[in-house]
Amino acid sequence: xxxxxxxxxxxxxxxxxxxxxxxxxxxxxxxxxxxxxxxxxxxxxxxxxxxxxxxxxxxxxxxxxxxxxxxxxxxxxxxxxxxxxxxxxxxxxxxxxxxxxxxxxxxxxxxxxxxxxxxxxxx
Numbered sequence: 001x002x003x004x005x006x007x008x009x010x011x012x013x014x015x016x017x018x019x020x021x022x023x024x025x026x027x028x029x030x031x032x033x034x035x036x037x038x039x040x041x042x043x044x045x046x047x048x049x050x051x052x053x054x055x056x057x058x059x060x061x062x063x064x065x066x067x068x069x070x071x072x073x074x075x076x077x078x079x080x081x082x083x084x085x086x087x088x089x090x091x092x093x094x095x096x097x098x099x100x101x102x103x104x105x106x107x108x109x110x111x112x113x114x115x116x117x118x119x120x121x122x123x
Contacts, residue, residue: 002026009117022096033103038092047105
């Protein structure tokens, strides 16, 4: 059974860091693109980043480029999102999602989703 489980959310002050994890099971991990998305209250789900496990290529939204880093540990079947220099506007529920390569920041193109993890940035 295909499953994605996120962890690592929490509360942090502006300028702080968090690392989210997405453990993936039930897939051929090397064929996947795994994306990170976020949804703030009252807003639609937005693409943040994705990694294509086949070639390791990555993509970031303009809002997070230079602050967030996505990476993949194939041995652990886990994808990470390192979030640095967090801002108030980064507050949202963060989701990971999977689809067969290639990746995209369009959430409508993903078939499998995790349950989400809350990230709150506040002073």
